[in-house]
Amino acid sequence: MLSCSYLLSRLHGDLCDMFTLRITLLITVLVPLNYDLCFCRCAHAEYEIDGQCCPMCAPGNRVVWHCTDDTSTTCVPCLELTYIDEPSGFTKCFTCTVCDANRGIRVIKACTRSSDTVCGPLERFYCIKKKKISCIFAVQHSECRPGQYIKQAGTGSTDTVCADCTAETYSNGSFSSCLPHTKCDAMGLTETNPGTQSSDSECGNPPTASTAIAISVIVPLLIIILISVFTIVHIRKKKHSKHSGKLYSNFF
Ligand SMILES: *[C@@H]1O[C@H](CO)[C@@H](O)[C@H](O)[C@H]1NC(C)=O
Numbered sequence: 539m540l541s542c543s544y545l546l547s548r549l550h551g552d553l554c555d556m557f558t559l560r561i562t563l564l565i566t567v568l569v570p571l572n573y574d575l576c577f578c579r580c581a582h583a584e585y586e587i588d589g590q591c592c593p594m595c596a597p598g599n600r601v602v603w604h605c606t607d608d609t610s611t612t613c614v615p616c617l618e619l620t621y622i623d624e625p626s627g628f629t630k631c632f633t634c635t636v637c638d639a640n641r642g643i644r645v646i647k648a649c650t651r652s653s654d655t656v657c658g659p660l661e662r663f664y665c666i667k668k669k670k671i672s673c674i675f676a677v678q679h680s681e682c683r684p685g686q687y688i689k690q691a692g693t694g695s696t697d698t699v700c701a702d703c704t705a706e707t708y709s710n711g712s713f714s715s716c717l718p719h720t721k722c723d724a725m726g727l728t729e730t731n732p733g734t735q736s737s738d739s740e741c742g743n744p745p746t747a748s749t750a751i752a753i754s755v756i757v758p759l760l761i762i763i764l765i766s767v768f769t770i771v772h773i774r775k776k777k778h779s780k781h782s783g784k785l786y787s788n789f790f
Pocket residue numbers: 710711712713
């Protein structure tokens with residue numbers, strides 16, 4: 539820190555070397571500035587009260603009694619859930635910040651007597667509004683749509699980055715990369731459903747050799763059985779009608 543007397547002596551020394559015009563300029567510009575700087579009547583770790591300089595209380599403490607001519611400042615620690623984070627002459631401690639889940643935040647670092655609570659985004663949220671190192675508002679990460687993959691996962695300060703799948707690949711929106719469609723041909727299968735950007739292709743079994751054999755045996759067999767049954771029934775009916783006379787034969 540530059541003390542007041544140091545600044546004044548600097549200014550005075552400079553003035554001696556200057557031309558009249560520059561002196562006038564310096565006085566009009568610098569003197570009000572220096573007057574401001576030197577208005578501090580108390581030392582660095584002191585505060586001013588009723589024209590008197592009192593020693594400050596340490597962080598985590600507040601003033602109960604200001605100093606007098608023969609006593610120093612009396613300080614007491616802040617109560618629970620209150621704090622003061624710098625040396626001060628404050629007579630009240632500040633209330634600790636609450637991390638509200640409705641604002642998408644949670645406690646990262648609990649409040650102490652000498653430091654306020656530090657809030658951070660909830661899991662799968664990212665911070666969109668900060669105050670110093672603490673987050674005061676966070677929103678949920680975006681989800682990628684089907685047909686997109688997660689190009690970059692969301693963090694505490696950035697949203698998810700999605701990108702579209704290219705041809706012949708797919709993702710349901712939760713993959714970290716697009717997967718190539720299954721090649722049914724290469725697996726000796728037939729494609730029953732072509733793939734899309736959000737779904738894999740579907741493969742089915744082509745008719746195998748055994749099914750082909752089964753079909754070629756069962757079908758002729760069924761035909762033979764049917765023909766046999768018809769023939770037998772027909773023969774029986776003919777015999778029956780011969781034995782039971784003309785009445786029935788009119789029917790058949
Ligand atoms: C995507 O697929 C994975 C694994 O196949 C599954 O766990 C997940 O629930 C699916 N996501 C969606 C959004 O359908």
